[in-house]
Amino acid sequence: MLLCVGSFFGPAAAAEWEEYRAGVKKAPIPTYVLGANDQDTVHYFPDVSGCELAENITYLGRRGVFSGASGLQIAYLSGTESQHEPALACNFSSKDVTELTTSLLSTPKFRGVDILLTSPWPRDVGNFGNSPGEIDPKKCGSALISNLAASLKPRYHFAALEKTYYERVPYRNHTVLQEAPQHVSRFIALADVGNTSKKKYLYAFSIVPMSVMDPAELVKQPQDVTENPYRKLRKEAHKAKTLVCAEEEPACQFFFDLNKSQGKKRSSDGKGGGNSQPKQPKKPPQPTGPCWFCLASPEVEKHLVVSIGTHCYLALAKGGLLPDHVLILPIGHYQSVVDLPGEVVEEVTKYKSALKEFFRSQGKRYVLFERNYKSQHLQLQVIPLPLNLCTAEDIKEAFITQAQEQQIDLVEIPEHxxxxxxxxxxxxxxYVELDTGEKLFHRIRKSFPLQFGR
Known part of the structure; x- marks a missing residue:
């Protein structure tokens, strides 16, 4: 079987194509092609639902799923992205993507498709992955195809319109620590046939349909697997959709007008009724030896202290990366954020909010990280960075990229x-936290580079 992505008909294809249509020439193996990417070649595809163009050459259609006798599932979407409805014959729209996605996701026990064929690249496919060279995936490709790939979870996704070869490292289709492992996806872009640079335009491989694969074998994660590159796009699309719904259906707002105290547990300060006694705050554990960060310790370098609260204090970092590199530290001896009682967590949150407001007034955003490894007292490192030099996404991508280079499995966890x-x-x-609320986490199992965060 030969699958063709990109533009099947070149600018001077008419004469040669007539020989195939007349039967003078014949494709040696069954060949399946996508539809037109421009108006000039629309006439080659007489039926948008798919048809045989010549012996052994089949046009798959505008969109759909091709299922082989072996159980192999191939999803396909022809054309280039259009922002208008109805889309031209050489375009697809959000409606096409929605209908294709819905038809597959509604099938029982849907896990993904074996192959996805599109002509344009998916937008942002290079996030967290290896570089595609001269192509910038943030500026080319289709966001609709990114959403399609994220929904259909293809094991292999082929595209071709950027006319260069790019094989991205595999990416996950599940959220680590929150979802059961799923199969990985591989994106492969092919160059144009006969290109003078001799870039790869043919990709030969064998594939066992996922429907007959051993589940444990299917979900094996290769060592070079990365985070899903489309997560940010999907998050933005979801926010935009939510905003539109809020604007179009203001009546839904009553869901958010409920009394804030409703559904909460009765407070333990006795004001909620009953005879419950106020709880005494639990004393922090005592250090087993000298501690450089317990505020009451003589080892603390108090000239670095900036602010002291009830449960936490703020100090300049000794040997900081920047002059305004600061630490949020508990006054008592706690080893990590996980060990903090509620009242300390609350004050840490207040410090983070105050720092965010302060740094934003200085034209900066902060990144915070904690290394709970070979340390006995919690130190939340807070490092400000200029807003005009990097976005929150840049910072997150830098951490993930560096982690991958050092074989560290740094995964994103939900903001809430x-x-x-x-x-x-x-x-x-x-643990990493951006001032946008986005978070990254790595569970240390053996060793860990002590200076990784810095």
Missing amino acids: SDIKQVAQPGAPYF
Whole structure:
């Protein structure tokens, strides 16, 4: 079987194509092609639902799923992205993507497709992955195809319109620590046939349909697997959709007008009724030896202290990366964020909010990290960076890229989640938090480079 992506008909294809149509020439193996990418070649495809163009050459159609006798599933989408409805014959729209996605996701026990064929690249496919060279995936390709790939979870995704070869390292289709492992996806872009640079335009491989694969074998994760490159796009699309819904259906707002105290547990200060006694705050554990960060310790370099709260204090970092590199530290002796009682966590949150407001007034954003490994007292490192030099996404991508280079499995966890939900007390970990609320986490199992965060 030969699958063709990109533009099947070249600018001077008419004469040669007539020989195939007349039967003078014949494709040696069954060949399946995508539709037109421009108006000039639309006439070659007489039926948008798919048809045989010549012996052994089949046009798959505008969109759909081709299922082989072996159980192999091939999803396909012809054309280039259009922002208008109805789309031209050489384009696809969000409606096409939605209908294709819905038709597959509605099937029982859907896990993904074996192959996805599109002509344009998916937007942002290079996120967290190896570089495609001269092509910038943030500026080319289709966001709709990114959403399609994220939904359909193809084991292999082929595209071709950028006319260069690029084989991205595999990426995950599940969220580590929150979802069961799923198969990985591989994106492969092919160059144009007969290109003078001799870039690869043919990719030969054998594939066992996922429907007959051993589940354990299917979900094996290769060593070079990365985070899903489309997560940010999907998050933005979801936010935009939510915003549109809020604007179009203001009546839905009553869901958010409920009394804030409703559904909460009765407070333990006795004001909620009953005879409950106020709880005494638990005393922090005592250090087993001298501690450089317990505020009451004579070892603390108090000239670096900036602010002292009830449970936490703020200090300049000794040997900081920048002049305004600061630490948030608990006054009592706690080893990690996971060990902090509620009142200390609350004050840490207040310090983070105050620092965010302060740094934003200075034209900066901060990145915070904690290394709970070979340290006895919690240190939240807070490092400000100029807003005009990097975005939050740049910072996150830099951490993930560096982690991959050092074989560190740094994964994104939901913004609303608590670090205590993913880290066990006493277990070492490395944790990053951006001032946008985005979080990255690595569970340390053996060794860890002490200066990684810096």
